[in-house]
Amino acid sequence: MLRKALLLAPLLLAAPAMAHSPYLKPNMFTPDAKRPHVTVEASFAEGSLNPDVAMKADKWHAVAPDGTTVALTPAAALKDATYLEVPLAQSGTYRISSGERTGRLAKAALQGTNIRFLEGAEDKPWPSEKLIEVQSVTRADVYVVHGKPSALPAPAADFGIYPVSDPSDAYTGEVIRVKVLRDGKPVKDARVIVEDAQERYAAKKAAPLEVVTDAEGEAHVTAGAAGLYLLLTRVRAPSATNPNLWISNTATLTLEVLPQ
Template sequence: MLSRTAFPLVVSALLIGSAAADTAYVRPSTFTPEKDQTLTVEVSFSDLCCEPSYSVRTDTFAMIGPDGEAASPDRVEVFSNTTILEHTFTAEGTTRISTGERLGRKGEYVELDGKYHLINSPDAEPIEIPDGTPILSSQTATVTDAYVTVGPADWGAIRTQVGRLAIEPLPHPNSARIGELFAGRVTLDGAPVAEQTVLLTNEAQRLRNADGVPFQTDSDGRFDITFSEPGVHLIMVRLQAPAPQGAETDIRSYTTALTLSVPAD
């Protein structure tokens, strides 16, 4: 496709799966609105949960209703460090607030021993690359979601596929509680992703200047989390994969995130 060849022995590179930088989050003003209530939703990229750094600019925002049908938000306002959505929730059940799959910046990678490394970027770190290693073009693909529920919870919006890389909650996402097991599954094109790092961050960690907590998926792509404190949490997964047919680049860097609210009681 668009690959070239690397000639220098040492270039700047970054191993995928390191710190979760520039992860988008979706934060509604409440996760349990009343019927016909209008919510504001903050959507932003950030290194931390959930402190806005810069806005998410896309035309792929979607409100996926309990019937699985997608509609555009009623209003979208873009500011320098955040994007604000406004939407009135008229249907009972669970609605998915999603960025949709947003294609972003492009970069260059090399593949060594089955792992992708970013090169020729300020975010990269030095790594030795053998002569003749193909340089692969890449583009980011971001999906981040939150779920809000009016009345009884249901699953129509949750089971709707958005993008290739997915975090599939196994209990209902609005059922997360302190001390209770919350499980999910990571899939790519519907197939489980084994031995994949899943990163959990929350607002309390940000205030303590603490790192996120990593988890690993098992052979079925499943991960298990037990929340130890209340507040807004972000579950994030990031991986590289060959780009789909017809894409402008050789590979894509996929980041998918899920914003959850864990109540204090």
């Protein structure tokens, strides 16, 4: 897997851009115990969680409350979105995930740890820069509680954003705790962008909230309004086997914040 080809250092904790970010959005975050499934929308969008480009993945899966992993096959694949029907055979907390997705390979110019993506054939590295390629790897997650919440599924080995506090117990004005992990280890100083999906309707647009992880990889988020939020983080690192290749890992987590 690509993540195995990364050097432990240096890591470039890139400022994430929300343009066409991957997301998973269930039709219900807390379905009652009698409901046998949820439907999950998977797409790329610019923070609004309105589908724009359908997400494709080879590793769709759900982690059930007992820790077992269930492979998922899309129920529908449209131009703007992919739809998953996730069976809920157990009571408790599920993690639904795209798994790691290998995206596009882009040409870029590297100076130190600064990466500048090249636009078109006429855009060339400057004399002080080195030509490299950047491989995009993305992951999107969302948590659904069937009936009553249970212990959170153990974090995957993949780079990702994982909740510490119960994601079904997120309320306005209260702290929501998440961790950024790679291979089960905390990522310090990772920038986490918090995009309010309702911001597109605001008369006066506000900049997305940005928080930074501590030494334990933990970040605290407090939402001022109820609704859906997309958390995104990105880390870039050089390949251990190819000095001209960097891996850009992007992870998102969709949260529902409830009113008090």
